[in-house]
Amino acid sequence: MNKLINDPGNVVADALRGLAAAHPELRVDHEQRVVFRGDAPVRGKVGLVSGGGSGHEPLHAGFVGAGMLDAACAGEIFTSPVPDQMAAATNGVDGGAGVLHIVKNYTGDVMNFEMAAELAETEVVAVVIDDDVAVQDSLYTAGRRGVGVTVLVEKIAGAAAEEGRPLDAVAAVARKVNSQGRSMGVALSSCTVPAAGRPTFDLPDGEMELGIGIHGEPGRRRVPTGTAAEIAEMLLAPILADLDFTGGDGVICFVNGMGATPLIELYVMYQEVAAILGKAGVPIARSLVGPYITSLDMAGCSVTLLKADDEILRLWDAPVRTPALRWGV
Amino acid sequence: MNKLINDPGNVVADALRGLAAAHPELRVDHEQRVVFRGDAPVRGKVGLVSGGGSGHEPLHAGFVGAGMLDAACAGEIFTSPVPDQMAAATNGVDGGAGVLHIVKNYTGDVMNFEMAAELAETEVVAVVIDDDVAVQDSLYTAGRRGVGVTVLVEKIAGAAAEEGRPLDAVAAVARKVNSQGRSMGVALSSCTVPAAGRPTFDLPDGEMELGIGIHGEPGRRRVPTGTAAEIAEMLLAPILADLDFTGGDGVICFVNGMGATPLIELYVMYQEVAAILGKAGVPIARSLVGPYITSLDMAGCSVTLLKADDEILRLWDAPVRTPALRWGV
Amino acid sequence: MPDTVDITALHGWIREFARLIADHKDLLTELDAAIGDADHGINMHRGMSAVVTTLESESPGRPSEIFKRTGMTLVSTVGGASGPLYGTAFLRMSAIAGDAESLDGTDLAKLLRAALDGVAQRGKASVGDKTMLDALSPAVEALESAIEDGQPLAVALGAAVRAAEEGRAATIPMVARKGRASYLGERSAGHQDPGATSVTFLLAAAATSLS
Amino acid sequence: MPDTVDITALHGWIREFARLIADHKDLLTELDAAIGDADHGINMHRGMSAVVTTLESESPGRPSEIFKRTGMTLVSTVGGASGPLYGTAFLRMSAIAGDAESLDGTDLAKLLRAALDGVAQRGKASVGDKTMLDALSPAVEALESAIEDGQPLAVALGAAVRAAEEGRAATIPMVARKGRASYLGERSAGHQDPGATSVTFLLAAAATSLS
Numbered sequence A, B: 001m002n003k004l005i006n007d008p009g010n011v012v013a014d015a016l017r018g019l020a021a022a023h024p025e026l027r028v029d030h031e032q033r034v035v036f037r038g039d040a041p042v043r044g045k046v047g048l049v050s051g052g053g054s055g056h057e058p059l060h061a062g063f064v065g066a067g068m069l070d071a072a073c074a075g076e077i078f079t080s081p082v083p084d085q086m087a088a089a090t091n092g093v094d095g096g097a098g099v100l101h102i103v104k105n106y107t108g109d110v111m112n113f114e115m116a117a118e119l120a121e122t123e124v125v126a127v128v129i130d131d132d133v134a135v136q137d138s139l140y141t142a143g144r145r146g147v148g149v150t151v152l153v154e155k156i157a158g159a160a161a162e163e164g165r166p167l168d169a170v171a172a173v174a175r176k177v178n179s180q181g182r183s184m185g186v187a188l189s190s191c192t193v194p195a196a197g198r199p200t201f202d203l204p205d206g207e208m209e210l211g212i213g214i215h216g217e218p219g220r221r222r223v224p225t226g227t228a229a230e231i232a233e234m235l236l237a238p239i240l241a242d243l244d245f246t247g248g249d250g251v252i253c254f255v256n257g258m259g260a261t262p263l264i265e266l267y268v269m270y271q272e273v274a275a276i277l278g279k280a281g282v283p284i285a286r287s288l289v290g291p292y293i294t295s296l297d298m299a300g301c302s303v304t305l306l307k308a309d310d311e312i313l314r315l316w317d318a319p320v321r322t323p324a325l326r327w328g329v
Numbered sequence C, D: 001m002p003d004t005v006d007i008t009a010l011h012g013w014i015r016e017f018a019r020l021i022a023d024h025k026d027l028l029t030e031l032d033a034a035i036g037d038a039d040h041g042i043n044m045h046r047g048m049s050a051v052v053t054t055l056e057s058e059s060p061g062r063p064s065e066i067f068k069r070t071g072m073t074l075v076s077t078v079g080g081a082s083g084p085l086y087g088t089a090f091l092r093m094s095a096i097a098g099d100a101e102s103l104d105g106t107d108l109a110k111l112l113r114a115a116l117d118g119v120a121q122r123g124k125a126s127v128g129d130k131t132m133l134d135a136l137s138p139a140v141e142a143l144e145s146a147i148e149d150g151q152p153l154a155v156a157l158g159a160a161v162r163a164a165e166e167g168r169a170a171t172i173p174m175v176a177r178k179g180r181a182s183y184l185g186e187r188s189a190g191h192q193d194p195g196a197t198s199v200t201f202l203l204a205a206a207a208t209s210l211s
């Protein structure tokens, strides 16, 4: 395990110290492991809180700032934070207009955020993100995982909150984005959890895990590696089969790196994704290419499509000023 | 070799198509493999051209835009572009105030840019970047390699050009940044050049290559892997020994990922770097953490320090709007 | 009255559970690696170590207090799915324990029934979903019926442990419908559930310490 | 007059050089992997393939033209260090060739001397720096003195090849002071220079094709 870390048990604490040092505009509660906007709570604004296991950087702390999250809770690597953290975050961003919890749909995250909402001293609405088409969705399962759409929800709902919309309206925007977004990922190598010290799964050269989760959860199936064009097809087919993306105002197309995949490969992928969408009659309205929701040192990528409308595009284009996403300000 | 590519021979062309599709605000000449600012040439402004072998993304094309480069030439992977490309870039960004070439100090890059300057139809000044303290510098060698400082020069000289300064003044700023900046890198794994199909060097588990170059060139020495704290010390010691960074207005501290190292590790490194600088009495004025000058899928990082002054900090903070660096606009 | 469980015995139960978790940390993590995310042992060990430290420094004097401190500490330190689930279980036991200074077999059965209901509510899972419920539920039923039959506590707890073990084994062929393992669909069959394994240690610790 | 080199022979020289590069592409790349960046064979092969295509379609009719098209194509397609160096070499030969329709041994020696000077200027390297100069320089000297001694071109070119081969071998123990290998310092010793190897093929191709 070749990693730039100290004690594997201290990775999260060390990284939060690094984040705090590199971003003096943020306020970090190292005790509770919560990263706040420097000016939180913002009077009269709905507060946005997210969080989850660490190892997906820049998600979530890299999205704290004006126009996006007010606070992010950092759990242990791949382990949901605890309710105390979320409650501290919630109380700390409460500007009098209530707080939105953006929760990725994993059993642990959902339950811990639920308990936090019970502990919090303000009105809380939770939106659960479940966009991963690799997982079968049904009333009788844990449901789809929350992956790439989380980034888009944090941006778009963040812009809605920044506009001064009330809690219900911000939650409605978040739910709309979630309902109109779909994702699918692929791993070309396993990630290695520092405390475990060895790869989470074995992936022989020449094979890839299609439908991988962001914690290294096994995917739909293991297949021989393909060209970028073939991989783009394998990722997009189930997404396009799950929701009709034609018509409307085009899509926000997000090609995400898993942590160890260099940007040059993501651009190669983007090109293939764009070509397929062109043939499918799905116009691309906006794009995002880069490692934004990662899985430690996993090689691979995911593709997220969000069916956009005027409102979504306007909120997407609105100013944002965070460590990882920044424009218009 | 698990990579998201099509034909290994087409990686650069494919990635440029992806970049063009994802960034409609840029103009890409696919024939010459030059990426231009959409509004190039900017009347009356000094044009900034850089370029080099591909495989270091987002460098250089990701830094094309207002406040930074006017054009970037993409060579084959790890191979300098040819003079035709640089001449096309130079002529295409000539707004009547001359053109600055920002050249990383590699024999091939230097010679190709020289020939391009001979071909170009406008006044050209070249600044050669040579900041890598891993390499012995002397009149009798090829000299130090250009690495992390390139990113800082492109930003800071870009801001100077945007302010409307004349060619000589912009070149002087670039030279000042180069002379006050130092870098050192470490590899925790080799990169794999797609056309070669196998790792450039063997690096057994538990060892790292200290003083690595961004093309996978061997470093100063091979050493057992250490903790982040130890690695930070190994990278900073030669940098601090080479130039006095105390006094003045602090440093711009840049912790760069090599392509396959996730952000969480870079923040761990940043924290250790900041701690050592604190002890050494070197205040950090600004910071940059992320993969900005990479080496394909190499794991590792580099640290760059730039001794700043008022002018440098003002130019650093000036608005920039490129795919990879964006603030203030 | 050997069937009275006093505060010392309850401390012993929690400590013994912590010891079993520590001893089987790697087993729990390996089970979780196969169908989850390879952290159940790490999570539970982090939580139970914190619990032992808390109980040592605060030494709560009543059953409701010891369960409350245990539950709150688990909620605050474990995270993931097992933190809220085990936390809820102990907090429900605390609520039921009320002012009692000690517990008898009937009390204990009531407490564990409340714990079971809490886990089921929190996790929205049912028996057969391949979760800790599949060991906890039959264990509680066995305990209840043995106590109802007038069996001594030692016998009743022994029956509960055996039922938990059977329930744990029964998770092996199951296809998971809840928790992280559910993402695997059919591929989750053939593996023993980590949470069902850790909860069986909770029962085993009770049998060792409470009778 | 067997010592007159006509345009057909010059085409043959370039084609033979391209063939030798193609045949030894992997060798050149492997040599470069040891002390550089593993692309010299790929670079030269890309360039010489382009040259062959250009010459086939344009079929230049004068020595100055063939060298100019070769040099410009190399400059435009090779990149890296070898592109400008080989490109400059051929462009200098073109300049010296002037209006001549064919070349004799003295001309050829002058052309290669100009090529050598061009490479040295462009690369700012000296003999002993472990570059292509270490093969090219002794080869040009050997050619010049054999021609001065009145040797037939075949003999003179044979001497040049042998000198190049010796120069190439002499790069093995050298510590590189120019180019990418110089980053290695002492660790560059013990490896043969890729550029000295490819330039020896240029001389060998001349010996095969021009006499």
Ligand SMILES: Nc1ncnc2c1ncn2[C@@H]1O[C@H](COP(=O)(O)OP(=O)(O)O)[C@@H](O)[C@H]1O
Pocket: A080, A107, A108, C032, C036, C037, C039, C040, C043, C044, C079, C080, C081, C082, C083, C085, C119, C122, C123, C124, C125, C130, C131, C132, C133, C178, C179, C180, C193, C194, C195, C196
């Ligand atoms: N909805 C649920 N209801 C009951 N138990 C569950 C549920 N989801 C998961 N579990 C239990 O939690 C265990 C996993 O715990 P752990 O690995 O600590 O959490 P995580 O899955 O968040 O990593 C599973 O083996 C299962 O027994």
Ligand SMILES: Nc1ncnc2c1ncn2[C@@H]1O[C@H](COP(=O)(O)OP(=O)(O)O)[C@@H](O)[C@H]1O
Pocket: B080, B107, B108, D032, D036, D037, D039, D040, D043, D044, D079, D080, D081, D082, D083, D085, D119, D122, D123, D124, D125, D130, D131, D132, D133, D178, D179, D180, D193, D194, D195, D196
């Ligand atoms: N300054 C120089 N002068 C002469 N020859 C040089 C110089 N630098 C490098 N070379 C030659 O170029 C060869 C390497 O060429 P190549 O691998 O194609 O370029 P790069 O080093 O840019 O990858 C070296 O083996 C050496 O012979």
Ligand SMILES: [Mg+2]
Pocket: A078, A079, A080, A108, C037, C039, C080, C081
């Ligand atoms: Mg977990």
Ligand SMILES: [Mg+2]
Pocket: B078, B079, B080, B108, D037, D039, D080, D081
């Ligand atoms: Mg090269």
Ligand SMILES: [Mg+2]
Pocket: C032, C036, C037, C038, C039, C040, C080, C180
């Ligand atoms: Mg787990």
Ligand SMILES: [Mg+2]
Pocket: D032, D036, D037, D038, D039, D040, D080, D180
């Ligand atoms: Mg080379």
